[in-house]
Amino acid sequence: MINPQEITRHVCWNIPLLFKILVYVGGLGTIALAVWSVYQRVQIWKKGREEDRKDNLKERLIFAAKNVFFHTRILKDQYPGIMHLAIFWGFLVLLIGTILVAIEADVPFVHFYYGAFYLLVSLALDIAGLVLIIGICMALYRRLKEKPDRLQPEKAEDNLILYLLLAVAVTGFLTEAVRIAAQGFPKFELYSIVGFILAIPLNIVGINGTLAHRFFWFIHMVCSFAFIAYIGYSKLLHIVVTPASIVFRDRRSYGVVDPIPDMEEAESFGLTKIEELSWKQLMDLDACMRCGRCQEACPAHSTDKPLSPKNLIQDLKEHMNDRLAKGKDPEECTPYQKISDDVLWACTTCAACMEECPAYIEHIDKIVEMRRYLSLMEGRIPEELNQTFRNMENNYNPWGVGFANRADWAEGLDIPLLSENGSAEYLLWVGCAGAYDDRYKKVLKALVEILKAANIDFAILGTEEKCCGDWARRLGNEYLFWMMAVENVEVLNGYNVRKVITACPHGYHTLKNEYPQFGGNYQVIHHTQLIAQLLEEGKISLKKSLEGTFTYHDSCYLGRHNGIYDEPRKILQRLGLSLKEMEKNREKGFCCGAGGGRMWLEEKTGTRINYVRCDHALALNPQGIATACPFCLTMFDDGLKAKDKIEEIQLKDIAELVAEAIK
């Protein structure tokens, strides 16, 4: 029986001392270079604004570990997900194996690389190498053959990195194979399964000597060191930065933007200089590996607008390097030289990019920061916004209808004002659309019927309510938003409001996630959440079952921004409707085109986003389309009219359908 001590290999077998010295010098040198280059990037990020992202560190680390090791988000896109998983795990296992071998070779009195452990490690490393090669081949096939739009334009480094990694893996196997052949095919080396099999043909053609072994070993080392040295100077940087970006991700709802500190005293607004971004926002720029997932999901990009979230991040990165690494003068080098106004105004703040991004990069806050600059520093806003902002300033609603008429919709409905019934359990936040848009007034009336049927104790603010300010904030007019938010919070807190019902996802998002920045802390409930709860608890009963096939459109601010996907669907099913899903639904839902203030902007370039979304719905040939947002309803209404389908398709808010069923 073979002595376990003999089941091993001599690390650096057949390698002359001079080569070994070169390896140590080269290895330490390239590792030092990689560490130095990452350190340099950290110094650049530190030039950014302070921001605390250290809360709930344990949760952050667990979340990042799940994402990194199990590729939870990346695998949602199957082919590239499996491809990256293969490269990741292949690489990681080989890295661990290399470290073990280095410990065995270099740490005195440590000897563990023999016997069963040697066999196990040999097998694991060969399988890992094979998995790595499969992953690289999948990536090369995709880049060279499929050439998906989202990966364009490519850079030379994209393929170079893959070839370099392939060379490391292949020369590793060749070195192993020639060693096995040169050592006479020891039986236990069968555990080095790939090397063993490869050694057979090499042996037949005579590549089995010590010279060939040294040659492959040398190439293997050169490629490995080149790979390490390249980490800090290519998108390989994501190996280090992306996990960190996930750890320090924004844990709040997507698209929550921070207020401008000291609004009244501030002298500059928005992104005037790149270093005004926080350190995490700067880190984001290095975490991007140009995978293009964000671009593929972006409704603006897919309807031929000039915006690509991938290019936006890359342009900002290039600018960061110009300014903070090369030290170019901020007067002569601004982000707006690379990023045009049209790019920034094209965003609907739908968060599809953020939902897809494997590095958890935050696109929306950067876009809003730049819009703030255009809006408040430069006054460079699309012409039509002048009127919208004026309307909000003068009448506290974007339509510009007199503020004194805000409660007219409720006439004859016998709804108490909060000033009359200050102890009401709920405040019904009507929102501008509910108050002024004729179509959405009907939805509010339907909602009131439901609330009354369930004996909910509620009141409204009437003319004391102002626009929540969502549009102003997303459009970069933080000053206008700030005024409305502060005044609304003052009124709400004055009445000691605790629970708020709203039928507007934009109001929901703003009151729930952003008013706490101004001291307004409320339990905010969207009408679909409340209705689902009332049905569940039997507080409203359905008198009839509705018929027909409906599709439901996810509002971005309800779905992706706030995770409300199930309640609207549950309600539709309870109503007896047959629900058909559009191809892009739930987390992958496609924006209606109204968000981010786009509701108030002309859509002059490319295909209209709402037309595309209508096509998604019409492809199902439904009898009805259900929504839960006033602005989605408007966009569908316009789209269906343009497609001459408005008479054929029922377009309803969920509240209207429920009100019909309880009569």
Ligand code: SF4
């Ligand atoms: S938020 Fe939506 S529209 Fe804006 S860049 Fe991201 S995906 Fe595109």
Ligand code: SF4
């Ligand atoms: S921002 Fe995120 S999703 Fe977009 S290209 Fe970069 S890493 Fe990929």
